[in-house]
């Protein structure tokens with residue numbers, strides 16, 4: 001249904017150029033109420049990789065990926081995006097955030113702007129693109145996610161699946177180096193999950209580096225290069241989808257799989 | 263549907279509402295009618311003819327005090343108050359979205375001015391101004407008096423507005439790399455704009471018809487409510503009602519414009 005640029009290199013081949021793009025080392029975070037939500041999580045995500053993040057509810061998945069673009073501050077350890085340290089209250093954090101696109105569970109489209117404006121707002125204000133240029137790019141992206149004909153509608157007039165595809169287009173319009181997805185299909189009616197997953201799948205095929213929190217087993221099996229399993233703020237497993245589903249070693253993971261796969 | 267029987271409480275509440283409307287608009291309507299008295303008319307019914315004589319007399323020089331100038335002062339004051347109120351209540355609302363050190367102390371300090379009797383606020387400001395040797399004026403001391411009234415109200419309302427505001431929109435803006443300033447002007451402000459207009463109207467109205475807090479500190483000149491009050495003691499013609507009618511029409515027109523603006527600002531947020 002959708003086509004992004006063809007992948008320049010396949011992540012399945014051994015000759016993958018392994019340039020690390022997200023490096024998280026011993027990340028620890030406490031919430032203001034003292035809750036120790038991340039207890040030293042380390043992971044490296046390479047360019048072009050598609051990583052799925054799984055774990056029980058409350059294990060810290062959202063918190064973890066939100067530290068990648070500075071939406072959540074962390075207290076210990078370090079996180080680098082393409083070689084640049086992400087730190088709390090840091091000057092120029094906005095510049096870093098432009099490199100990291102995020103898609104939220106609740107879409108978070110700006111309700112006072114049309115679909116087209118939602119997408120062009122960032123590029124015109126923050127990337128310095130001219131309006132016609134930004135508009136042309138936006139229309140291209142909308143065509144790719146399959147909703148070019150809805151460009152002048154307001155988010156409230158679209159279905160959940162359509163809104164989420166607009167949200168993906170909005171994040172892509174900033175030409176990020178990495179895309180983060182936090183349960184992008186959890187708020188959708190079942191019949192709309194497919195259309196969003198299809199967009200994510202072709203995005204993965206185009207070579208985008210992606211970190212996805214999702215409970216979609218099919219997507220994780222077929223699209224992910226790696227699956228990271230978080231439980232109680234600790235990284236329990238980091239392995240291939242095949243190992244993850246067919247040969248889980250950790251007891252915590254086995255329990256989790258028993259629950260979600262029934 | 264026809265068989266549906268209304269309960270007793272329905273009739274009770276309907277009667278109550280009817281009385282409410284009667285007492286709210288009844289006096290206004292009589293004032294309206296009386297301001298259209300004929301030239302020989304008096305302050306009470308019956309109507310003796312019909313004319314616009316009294317309405318015109320309001321604008322006649324010095325006939326019934328100086329209405330036009332008093333209106334000008336009250337109007338300017340209310341506009342200034344509305345602007346100051348909006349700016350500071352929005353800023354305060356933004357600040358109070360986060361818990362900060364001393365936030366509850368500041369909250370109560372701000373709100374307490376609503377509890378202090380208005381006349382004491384007026385008296386206090388008067389004393390303060392004489393202490394620092396400044397003359398009381400409608401645009402200085404009365405301005406201060408009105409702010410003690412409008413700011414706490416607007417502040418409380420902004421807390422409510424921001425309490426309902428979904429921070430997810432800001433997060434989205436921030437993720438796109440917007441600075442705090444851009445996020446405010448492109449996302450937060452457009453989303454609260456309709457409410458901000460409401461707060462502006464509130465500030466305007468509270469100031470425009472303020473009496474007690476202004477009474478001791480408006481200086482040599484009167485604001486409109488003070489002027490009207492002065493007239494009730496020495497004007498004995500329907501010109502008094504004419505004045506009331508004109509200010510009421512003005513208030514309704516203002517509400518109309520505001521509602522239209524709010525409608526316009528929120529028309530797009532179909533949700």
Ligand SMILES: Nc1ncnc2c1ncn2[C@@H]1O[C@H](COP(=O)(O)OP(=O)(O)OP(=O)(O)O)[C@@H](O)[C@H]1O
Nearest residue numbers: 031032033035037056057058059060061062063064
């Ligand atoms: N602002 C906060 N203050 C305190 N605790 C919080 C806060 N936000 C989240 N938590 C707690 O931190 C833990 C991890 O939250 P997080 O949202 O990262 O989990 P998650 O793995 O994404 O869960 P889910 O699958 O339900 O989305 C939860 O126990 C949650 O209650």
Ligand SMILES: [Mg+2]
Nearest residue numbers: 061062063183
């Ligand atoms: Mg979550």
